[in-house]
Amino acid sequence: MEDLPIVGKKFTWYKADGSAKSRLDRILVSEEWLKVWPMSKQYVQAREVLDHCAIVVKSWIKDWGPKPFKSIDAWLLEPGFKDLVRDKWMSYEVQGNSITKVKDKLKRLKFDLKEWNRSVFGNLEENKRKIMKEIDNLDVKDDLCDLMENEKLRRMELVSQQRLVEKKLESLYRQNARSNWFKYGYSNSKFYHSTTRWRRIKNEVKGVELNGQWCEEPDTVGVRVGRVELECCMLQFADDTLFMCEDSFTNIFTIKAILKVFELASGIKVNIHKYKLAGVKVGRNLLETYAKSLNCGAMQIPFKYLGLQVGGNPRRTQFWDPVVDKVKARISAWKGKCLSLAGRVCLVKWVLTTIPLFYLSIFKAPISVCKKISSIQRRLIWAWGADHKRISWVSWANVCKAKEEGGLGVKDIRMFNCALLAKWNWRMLSEEKGKWKEILASKYYTGGVRNEVSGNYSSWWWKDLSRACSEGECDGWFQKSVVWNVGAGDKVRFWEDVWVENNKLKTLFPRLFTISLD
Template sequence: MDRLRETCDGSGGKMFLSGKENEKVWSEKGTQKMRFVKIKKKGSGVETEMECLGINTISQAEAKAEQKQQYQTAPVIKTEKRVLRRELGRMENNFELFKLELMSIKFMDAFRNEVQDHYAESASVSVLVNDIPTGEFSPRRGLHQGDPLAPFLFLIVAEGLAGVSRMAEEKNLIDSLEVGRAKVKVNMLQYADDTLFFCEANTKSVFNIKAILLCFELTSGLKENFLKSRIGGMGLDQCSLQRFTAILNCKVMVTPFVYLGLPVGGCHKRGVFWNGVLERVKGKLSRWKGRWLSMAGRICLIKSVLSSLPLFFMSLFKLPSRVADKLVRIQRNFLWGWGSDGRKIAWASWNKVCEPRDYGGLGIIDLRTFNLALLGKWIWRWGSAKGGLWKEILDSKYGGWRNLRAEGKPCRGSLWWRDLKEVWASEGWGRSFEDGIEWKVGDGGNISFWEDSWLNCGALKGMFPRLYSLSMAKAAKVAEIGNWSNGVWIWHLCWRRSLFDWEKLLEEQLSQLLQGIKMDARGVDSWVWKAEGSQSFTVNSAYIKVRRVSDGEFSPIYCRLWRCKALPSAVFLAWRVLENRIATRVNLVRRGVVVENPVCCLCGKVEESSSHLFSVCDFSWRVWCLCFEWLGVSFVIHLDPMQNFIQFRLSQTSVSVNDVWGAIWVGIVSEIWKHRNSIVFNGGVTDVLEVFASAQVKVWSWIAAKSREVYFSYPCWVMDPLACIRRKAS
C-alpha cells in the first residue's frame, strides 16, 4: 500500500499493523507526545503503514494513566525512534527533490514559490483522538486528499523516473528496445500512474530497472508495488522469463493484457476479442428496457450507448464484419422489438434508419462508416503531426504515411497496418484518403514533387507519366526543384535527355500549372481538410463526407418535421406515417402477417392503408374538418399524408410560427392513431369530438412545455388559436 505519513513540529512516525494485539508506545521528545490510533480490521495479518493523527502536550504520568485505561479497548501500534528519524530524513528530502524537478523543467520562480507555500504551509488542523480534540497543528508535508493540485504534482514527480531511465540508457545500463529501420529506442511509456518498461532480454537490464525503481522509491517516497506488477516477453523462453520474474519479485504477464482499457496482444480479427463489447452493449440495450421506453427513448438510448461503449475500441481497431452485424442486430432488435421475445418486424431498413434526419432518416450512427472515420484520424495525425514518439516509431517501422499508397496487401506488417491501408483505399473517401485533403504549400520541404497531390489535380506522375519517366529527381521534394532568386521562386526541371517536340508541349503544360503556385520561404507545408466548414480533420466531418455517398437528397420537409414543437415520440410517429412505415392492416398483410379483416376499423368500408387512415377515411375527414373550422382556415386534404403535411402550413409567416403550426398536424395524426388502437385492442367506440378535443389539449401542453413561460391559457387556446400561436412565436 501507498505510504501515508505526517510530520508534526519536527517529529515523524511510521506505524505497522499486524494481526497481533500490539502494546501502545509513546515516542517522546521533550514533552511532545505522538499519538497513534489503529485503523485496521482485527486479524488481517497484513502490515500497513499508517498516519500520525495528532499531537498533544501532556505529562508522562498522564500518558501512562491514559495508556493503562485504554489498553483493554484498542489495539495499539508499535513505533521505534530510529524509524521516526529515518522517515523524517526521507520526507525532508522529498520536497527538495520536487523543487529540483521544477527547476529542471524550467518552471518560473513565482510558480515554484506558490507550490511550496501550498505544499508545505497548509492551514492548521485538529483531529479527534478517542473523541477528544487535539491541539491545532500545521501539517508540514503533503497535500490533503482531493487537492486539485495533487495530480499535477504527481506527474512532475513521475517525470523524474523518466529522466533517470533516459540517463541509464545513455550510460548503457539498460538495453532499450529498438524499433524499425531507424532503430528508434523505446525504454519506457508512462500514463498517470501506469508505467511500461521495455528492454532487451538480458539480466543486466532487468537488474538495473529494479535498481532504478528502488532508488526512485527512496528519493521520492513513492512506493512501487511489485506484487501488482507483471513481466512479459516476446519470443522469450519460459526459463528466462521465470528467472527475470524471480529477480523482480513479480508475476508473469499473460497476453492479451488490458492497458488503459484496451486489450494488447490479441487478434482483433477474431470474434472473441469483441465479446466484452458485445456483452456490455447487450446489457445496456436489454429487451426489458424497451418495454418501458417509447421509440424516441429507445433511439436516444441507442445513440448514447454507441457513443460510450464501442467507441474506444473502434478508434483503434477495424471492426470485423461479423461483429458489426451482431452490433447492428442488437440495435435493430432493441429499436423495433419493444422489449418482447421473438422476431419482430423491422419497419425500415437499417440504411434508412442511419441516414441523417434532414435526409429522411433517424440519425442513428452507422457503425462501419463511423469506424472508418475514426481510423481516418490516425492517417490525418500521421501526415500532419510535427513530431512525437509514436510518429517516429511508425515512420521507422513502416517508412512513413506515403507507403499507405502501395497497392496490394502487404505480406509483412501488423494487422493494424493492414487495416490502415484498407482505410486509405476505402471508396468512401473517393479514390483514396488523399482525395479528401489538399496541400497548403509552404517552403516545399515536406511535399514530394511527383508523388503527392499538391496541385489539387492529382499526382504529377499520373498526369505526366512521360515526363516522370524522364525526370532525374523522381523522389525529390518541391524545395529541391527550384531556388530563390531576389525573392522570387524559379523552377528548375532536370531531364535525363533532351526533350522531343511533343514532350516539350507537355513541359509547357506542366510549367503553366506551376506558375499558379506561391511558395513561402518561411512557411511550413501542411494538410488542409476539404470538408465543408472545416480545414482540420474531425471525425464528424469525415463521417458526413463518407456517409453522403449513400445518403439521399436533402429534404426540407423532414427539417420542418423535426422542428415541430411536439413530443419526440409523437414526431417519430409522424415520421413513420410520412414514410408509410406504420403497422396498418395493409402493411401487415404485405409483410406476411395474417389479418382477419383488412378493412378500416374506423369507417368499416375500405382497406386500412396509411393514406386512407390519416387522410380520406370518413372518421379522419370529420376530425380534419373540425380542426380547419377551429383554426379558421381551409385546406385541401390530399390522399398522400406527405402532401397533406407539405400543404399544412401558413404562408407569409415566420419559421417559428410554422414550427408551432406543424405541431397541430402531428397532434391530430397521433390522436387518430391512438384512437384506432383503442378500438382494435380495447374495443373502444369511435368518437370524433373526443379525438379532436384530445388533440387540442395535447398540442397546448406541448407548446406550454416548449416555452419558458405559458403566454396563454387553455381557454384562450381554444377560443383563438391563431392569436396564441403568433404570440408564442414572437
C-alpha cells in the same frame, strides 16, 4: 589508499584449466590522486597469453542526463524556508481526488524549490568564498585605518553569515557522506571529504551493456525505432511506466535496481501488487522465475490495459467477443418494453454506439463484428423486449442517415470505424506534435496524402489503417476530402501525389517521369 571502481570483468586472474579465478590485481590511489582525477576507474582488459588481465586507469566525466530531485537538509537552516514551503503549498489550486491533488502539488513544489535553490539559496562554496573575500578586504582596510561604523556593522553581519554558511555546509557534508557524525568528526576532516568523494565515484553511472557491447557514450544508449533510428528510451502514460528488455537475469536485476533507486530518490514505495511482468516468446516457467526474482506477478499475452486488449489479433472475431457481450449486457427486455421509440433511439445513439468506441478508434473491426453490433442496435429499436419478431419498417441504411436527410442519425458501425481510424492519418498529416507521431513516421510513413503501405514489413495495424482511408461509398474517400497547402513543399511528392482528377503525374506523363529519374 582507495581501490578504484572496476569496469568490465570482475576477476583479473584465471587458472589455465578454468578451475579457479580471483581478483589478484588492482590499482590503489591516494587522496591526492582523487583530488586531481576524481572520476578515475579501472578498466579490465582482455586476457591473452598470460593468465592475468591488464588494467587501464581512465578518468572522464560523462553527462547521463538530469539527476533526480533530492531534498537538502541545509534548506531548513535558511531563514524563511518553512514559511516559503507553507505559502507555496497553500497557493496551489489543483483539481481531482486527494491523491491526485497531493501528487500535483508535490510536482509544482519540486519545480519551485529547484528555482528557489538556484536563485536564493545558491552555491554554498561560492557564497562562502565571497563572504570570506569581503571580510578579508575589510580586515586589510582595518589594518591601514579605522573602519567606519557602517563598515564595522557590515563585518559583523558577514561573520554571522559565515557561521550560517558553515552550518549549512556541515549539514550538506553530513547528508552526502551518510556516516556517523559524532563518531568520526566534523565536516573539515579528511574523512568526510573522502567519504563524499568516494560515494560520488561509486554511484556514478560507468556505462551500460548495449547489444553485448560495453557503451560509455550517453548519446548511443536507447532503443532506436524506424528508418531514421528515432530514440525511444521509455514509454510512459499517466502514472504507468513500461520497461522493455531481452530475457536475461542480468536485465531482470537491472530493472530491480531501477525500481529500488526510484524508491530511494523519490521517497515513493513501489506497490509490488500492481506491477506485472510479461514475456514475448518466453516460456511460462522461465517467466515465473523472473517474476519471483522481481517479487511481482506474471501475466500472459494478450492482456488488458486501460480496458483495451493488448497483444491479441483484432482480425479474429474472438478478439471482439468481450465488446459484443458488453453491448448486449447494457440492454435488457424491460428497457425495450418500457422505453418509447424515441427513448430506444437515444439509447442506441448515446450508449450502445459509445461502448465499442475505444476499440473502434484503434482496431479495424471485421465485417461480421460490425454486423453483430448493428443487429443488436436494430433489434433494440424495432423489437427488443417483444414476444415475437417484428418488422423493420425502415431500412437500416436510411436509419443511419442524418436527420437532415430523413434518417435518425444513428452511426453506421463500419463507417464509424473507418472514420475513427482515418483520424490517425489526419493527425499524421496535420502539424500536431507528439512522440507517437514521430515513432509512426519513422516506422511506416512514406509521405503524401495517400499514405501507402511501406513495404512488406508494415504491421497489420498500419495496413488496416491505410485501407480504412480508401474504403467507404467510393474508393479514396479520404484523399478526395483532403486539400493540401503546398507551403515549403518538403512534404509534397511531385510525381507520387494526385494532382489532376484521380491520377498521379507519373502515370499521366511517364516519359517525363523516366527522364526525371536519370
